[in-house]
Amino acid sequence: MVTRRPSSSQFKRTSRQVRQATIKSQLPSESSSIYSRKKKFSDTRRARTAQRGEIHQVLPSTSTRESRRAYENRIGQRDYLKRSVDAGRRRKAVIGIALAIVVLVVAGVAASFVYIGNIDPRLCISDGGALSEVLAPAEDGQTDAADGVQDVGEYTILAASYDDPGAIEAVALVRTDASSGQATVVTMPGAVQLPDGSQTLSDAYAQGGDAALAQAVEEIAGVQAVHYARTDAAGLEGLVDALGGISVTLPAEVSDPDAGDMTLPSGFQTINGQQALFLCRANDFDQPDDGRAAHMAQVAAGMLSKASALDGIGYYLDMDKIANCLKTDMDVRALGSFVKSLRGLELGSVMSGAMPVQSYTSDGARVVTMDEDAWTTMMERVKQGQTPKESLEDVVASVDGDSFSITVNNGGGVEGAAAEAANLLEEGGLKVSSVGNANMQVYDETLVIYKEEKFEQQANAVVALLGHGRAVWDSIHYTFDTDILVVVGSDWGADEEGVTDAAEGDQGDTAASGTDSGATDGSTGDGLAEGAETSDVGAVE
Numbered sequence: 001m002v003t004r005r006p007s008s009s010q011f012k013r014t015s016r017q018v019r020q021a022t023i024k025s026q027l028p029s030e031s032s033s034i035y036s037r038k039k040k041f042s043d044t045r046r047a048r049t050a051q052r053g054e055i056h057q058v059l060p061s062t063s064t065r066e067s068r069r070a071y072e073n074r075i076g077q078r079d080y081l082k083r084s085v086d087a088g089r090r091r092k093a094v095i096g097i098a099l100a101i102v103v104l105v106v107a108g109v110a111a112s113f114v115y116i117g118n119i120d121p122r123l124c125i126s127d128g129g130a131l132s133e134v135l136a137p138a139e140d141g142q143t144d145a146a147d148g149v150q151d152v153g154e155y156t157i158l159a160a161s162y163d164d165p166g167a168i169e170a171v172a173l174v175r176t177d178a179s180s181g182q183a184t185v186v187t188m189p190g191a192v193q194l195p196d197g198s199q200t201l202s203d204a205y206a207q208g209g210d211a212a213l214a215q216a217v218e219e220i221a222g223v224q225a226v227h228y229a230r231t232d233a234a235g236l237e238g239l240v241d242a243l244g245g246i247s248v249t250l251p252a253e254v255s256d257p258d259a260g261d262m263t264l265p266s267g268f269q270t271i272n273g274q275q276a277l278f279l280c281r282a283n284d285f286d287q288p289d290d291g292r293a294a295h296m297a298q299v300a301a302g303m304l305s306k307a308s309a310l311d312g313i314g315y316y317l318d319m320d321k322i323a324n325c326l327k328t329d330m331d332v333r334a335l336g337s338f339v340k341s342l343r344g345l346e347l348g349s350v351m352s353g354a355m356p357v358q359s360y361t362s363d364g365a366r367v368v369t370m371d372e373d374a375w376t377t378m379m380e381r382v383k384q385g386q387t388p389k390e391s392l393e394d395v396v397a398s399v400d401g402d403s404f405s406i407t408v409n410n411g412g413g414v415e416g417a418a419a420e421a422a423n424l425l426e427e428g429g430l431k432v433s434s435v436g437n438a439n440m441q442v443y444d445e446t447l448v449i450y451k452e453e454k455f456e457q458q459a460n461a462v463v464a465l466l467g468h469g470r471a472v473w474d475s476i477h478y479t480f481d482t483d484i485l486v487v488v489g490s491d492w493g494a495d496e497e498g499v500t501d502a503a504e505g506d507q508g509d510t511a512a513s514g515t516d517s518g519a520t521d522g523s524t525g526d527g528l529a530e531g532a533e534t535s536d537v538g539a540v541e
Contacts, residue, residue: 118320119316119319119320119323119332120323120331120332122323122324123319123322123323123326123327123328123330123331123332123335124327124328124329124330124331125210125228125230125327125328125329127209127210127211130209130210130211131210131211131214131228131329132329133211134211134214134215134218134225135214135224135225135226135227135228135329136224136226137226151223151383151384152177152179153175153176153177153182153184153383153385154175154176154177154226154227155173155174155175155176155221155223155224155225155226156173156174156176156225156226156227156228156229157171157172157173157174157213157214157217157218157225157227157228157229158171158172158173158174158229158230158231158300159171159172159190159205159210159213159228159229159230159231160172160230160231160232160236160280161190161232161233162232162233162236162277162280162281163233163281165232165233166206167190167202167205167206168190168201168202168205168213168230169189169190169191169202170187170188170189170190170280170292170296171187171188171189171190171201171213171217172185172186172187172188172296172297172300173185173186173187173188173217173221173223173225174300174304175223175382175383176341176342177385178341178342180385182351182385183301183304183350183351184350184351184352184353184382184385184387184388185293185296185297185300185301185350185351185352185353186221186293186352186353186354186355186378186379186382186388187289187292187293187296187297187352187353187354187355188201188217188220188354188355188370189201189289189355189357189368190202190205191366191368192355192357192368192369192370193367193368193369193370194216194219194220195220195370195372197369200368201213201216201217201220204216210228210230210327214228220370220375221379222379223379223383227328227329227330227338228328228329229326229327229328229329230326230327230328231325231326231327233277234325235324235325235326236273236276236277236280236299236325237273237274237276237277237325238273238321238322238324238325239273239303239322239325239326240271240272240273240276240299240302240303241272241273242318242321242322242325243303243306243307243318243322244306245270245271245272245273245306246270246271246276246299246302246303246305246306247268247269247270247271247302247305248268248269248270248271248279248295248298248299248302249267249268249269249298250264250265250266250267250269250279250295250298251266251294252266253265253266254278254279254282254295255282255284256278256281256282256283256284258281258283258284259278259281259282259283259284260274260277260278260281260282262274262275262278264278264279276299276302279295279298279299280292280295280296280299282295286467287467289354289355289356289357290353290354292354293352293353293354294352296352297350297351297352298350298352300350301350304342307339307342308339308340308342308343310336310339311340315336315339316332319332319335319336351386351387351388352388353378353382353387353388353389354388355370355375355378356370356371356374356375356378357369357370357371358370358371358470371470374470390464395457395460395461395464396428396429396461396464396465398457398461399457399458399461401428401429401430401431402431403458404431404455404458404482404483404484405431405432405433405482405483405484406425406430406431406432406433406462406482406483406484406485406486407432407433407434407435407436407480407481407482407484407485407486408421408422408425408432408434408435408436408486408488409435409436409437409438409485409486409487409488410436410437410438410441410488411437411438411440411441411442411443411487411488411489412441412443412444412446412488412489412490412491412492413441413490414488414490414492417488417492418435418436418437418488419435420492421446421466421486421488421492422435424465424466425462425465425466425486428461428465430461430462430465433481433482434481434482438487441490443487443488443489443490444489444490444491445469445470445489445491446466446468446469446470446486446487446488446489446491446492447469447470447472447485447486447487447489448462448463448466448469448470448471448472448484448485448486449471449472449473449474449478449480449484449485449486449487450471450472450473450474450483450484450485451473451474451475451478451480451483452475452483453473455483455484456471456473458483458484459471459472459473459484462484462486466486468488468489468491468492469486469488469489469491
């Protein structure tokens, strides 16, 4: 602040004020001329001080534009200088802290880019964009061209190889519907042939990679997939372990020496990666395809449930481990959004089913084909948010057991098979009119034959109760007096891979090499009843 020397008039005025305050012992009256020229003070405290004859400072003129009164108020504050110094220090401290925060944020952002940039190359599938051309988000749902049904679910394809890294042994099509909290898993064997018979799903992957496999699955299922992921045996183990294990509920004990040297008890339990791999490999069940599909569905549901809980920094830390176990179309951020979308799903009640297939041996090799009619029916239910297959209770409850009659014949050479099958049907509330033997024991597959189309649902109920075979509509090649003929094949009680499991109606080829005329006379034994007639009338292909 620049000041200038007071003028002579200012000195004189100040001297008069000093004399008036120190020489006189009394203040003049209000009417005195001296008082009228007395210095006016801005507050009462200073006025009283002047009356007592004390002078603290003489204010010089200032070159600033502020008024004299403002100048007095400002420099009269005893801690003005101290507050100014403190304010300066505070400003410097705030600026220093702000700069430090900016530096940390910039460093954190840079580190996150480097960290994520290290995860994405290990996680994402690099195929030149071929996979992205096959996959497309279904923002407004999917419409089934066949019946115009709006499908609001989103589909994700999960491919896995449990033994051979170069082959696809199983594919799971996962439908999620966040609006209803539903999830459905439908499994397909990698060895199943495409409808045109040109190749299998595994062949499609071997020849065209992930994009070709995804496209083949979409064509078979008649849906548009949104995401795709692939793993192998080591990847599945690592993925489950990275998630801290998963929870499953097994309806029965699982033991299969071909799948691994371990046994999993029935009931609720938490399993690790090695146990999850064993569960997906196990195939020693009465109905191998359905059993394996149910276990794969539980493993998939358990992983989705655990992954949906990942959030914040913990998600990125876990993704550093998961990226080594999975290959997908999503980068780490897109996968995070997908995981977040799963939080509204009731994953504990995931519905599951297996593609209905048929198998046969050709030139020493096993050929697996899908039962197209049954598969179409299954996918219609899936698209509508229903269970892939009707439950046993629903199927049996849909028919009147007294409205049709059944003949049961043993055509596979399995001792006691016809009697066992008849007992199962009768315990399920159905009426068995005759039990006997077919004339030729050549049936590899259990068949449930109905001669009138109106008995299709009843035939499906018979298949559901037996747990074996498939329904066949044939009014020409088979002759029998009852409404339905059951020919028990050699698959009864067997756990071979070639067992066909389909609970839907089918008009496909029979596995037998002869037609059968069922017994017309009631009997309770497994042998040919007295008076019953069976005959082979020709070969049926």
